[in-house]
Amino acid sequence: MRPFADSKDGSVAALGEVALLEKIRLWLGDAMPPAPEGMGDDCAVLSRPAGNLLAADSLLYNRHFDDRTDPARAGAKLLLRNLSDIAAMGGEPRYAVMSAFLPPATSLAWLENFCRGLAACAREFATALAGGDLTESTEGPGFSLAITGNADRPLLRTTGQPGDxxxxxxxxxxxxxxxxxxxxxxxxxxxxxxxxxxxxxxxxxxxxxxxxxxxxxxxxxxxxxxxxxxxxxxxxxxxxxxxxxxxxxxxxxxxxxxxxxxxxxxxxxxxxxxxxxxxxxxxxxxxxxxxxxxxxxxxxxxxxxxxxxxxxxxxxxxxx
Ligand SMILES: [Mg+2]
Structure with missing residues (x-):
């Protein structure tokens, strides 16, 4: 699906930031805990330990997804890439925050599907979406997601030994x-x-x-x-x-x-x-x-x- 609207009516510019954030909150549903743990304050106030792992990954239009990509799959992929990093450390995911970089012509319908795909993935893998940031951009859409997780004994890359x-x-x-x-x-x-x-x-x-x-x-x-x-x-x-x-x-x-x-x-x-x-x-x-x-x-x-x-x-x- 093309991430741009054909007219202003169907674009994020039709809503403006405040109404758009309300929509995003709605689309993310219970994958985002209520404020202050979820979106709504200057920082998320975490109700459980965030763990000892921290990672970030990004997803860019025409690099990681394009007009042929189902936006729900693109939303899920943003989180899945980060979850794979948590898996590599032997951890379990805890919290994630998303930054979105959106051109004004970004399609609302596309963004809704993207957010719903992200939320479904967050529910499936028990990751709480704790908020994020929204920025108007000339390029994109693009997204960055930071994730925390916990590993009792983190698996590292360079601890192998000859003979392994x-x-x-x-x-x-x-x-x-x-x-x-x-x-x-x-x-x-x-x-x-x-x-x-x-x-x-x-x-x-x-x-x-x-x-x-x-x-x-x-x-x-x-x-x-x-x-x-x-x-x-x-x-x-x-x-x-x-x-x-x-x-x-x-x-x-x-x-x-x-x-x-x-x-x-x-x-x-x-x-x-x-x-x-x-x-x-x-x-x-x-x-x-x-x-x-x-x-x-x-x-x-x-x-x-x-x-x-x-x-x-x-x-x-x-x-x-
Ligand atoms: Mg990795």
Whole structure:
């Protein structure tokens, strides 16, 4: 749906800020607690601990959604991206605040659907919308959402050790065929992982395995990737048929998988680990390699034969 109204009557400019905020309050419904915990005062007054995690993410017109996107899915995606970050830390979400940057021609009907989609997602994942900010802009619409959450033992990126096995949830690649708007943040899986002492490091895959794996490799760490075992989604294979690239390339570089990549102590029994996972989750889990001490003479990420993995860079922002 196009986010702009054809006439002023159907646009946010027809209402003005005060009436528009009332509408947004209505659309968000009980996903926003009553003031002062929700919208209505200068700050939200939180009734329960906000937790020890804080993150933010944004959603921009013609970058993360466009005229073909269902606005309710775009609203949900704004929150889902943040929830995936909370999942990667092994946390549970608590509060979120949204900043909206709206051109005056923004369609009221579009914004209503966007807000209702955001609210439904907030209810589903027990996140209280505690308020936000509204700004008139020349570009957009655009949104930024900040979220808080809590993790008793936050899972970090750079706490892996040489010998750790590398695991990934789900299947990767081809997210533009729909997954980027229809994914489930791995919150229960992240919490389960954080409760296990043999799980050492974790990240959610947003820019692609090819880039995000490097974030686990602090100084002195490398990784051996069993390229044949990387789980390829059906969408990655379909995309490969059209692009002429390999499905593996798409799995490494498309991004927006929102799966978890984590490391497990290499001394832990892999079969027992997999059995414990399958006893709780239907989500597939694949061991795709291991961490090793970095050899300065070779690339940080190599295949099992010791060769650099080709085309393994992922999506890089702000690159022309
Ligand atoms: Mg992340």
């Amino acid at each position: 096995r590398l695991y990934v949830t789900g299947a990767l690649g081809g997210s533009l065929r729909g997954h980027h708007l229809n994914f489930v943040p791995r919150l229960p899986e992240g919490r389960w992982l954080a409760a296990r002492p043999d799980v050492r490091a974790c990240i959610d895959l947003t820019d692609g395995l090819g880039k995000d794996l490097h974030a686990l490799l602090r100084d002195g760490l490398g990784a051996t990737l069993d390229t044949a075992s990387v789980p390829l989604s059906a969408a990655a294979r379909e995309t490969a048929r059209e692009s002429g690239r390999s499905a593996f390339w798409h799995a490494c570089n498309d991004g927006e998988d929102y799966e978890l990549l984590f490391t497990v102590d290499g001394n832990a029994d892999p079969a027992a680990f997999m059995r414990s996972w399958r006893a709780v989750f239907d989500v597939s889990l694949t061991c795709i390699g291991k961490l090793r001490t970095r050899d300065p003479a070779i690339q940080p990420v190599t295949d099992t034969a010791g060769h650099p993995v080709e085309d393994f860079s992922g999506y890089t922002h702000l690159r022309t």
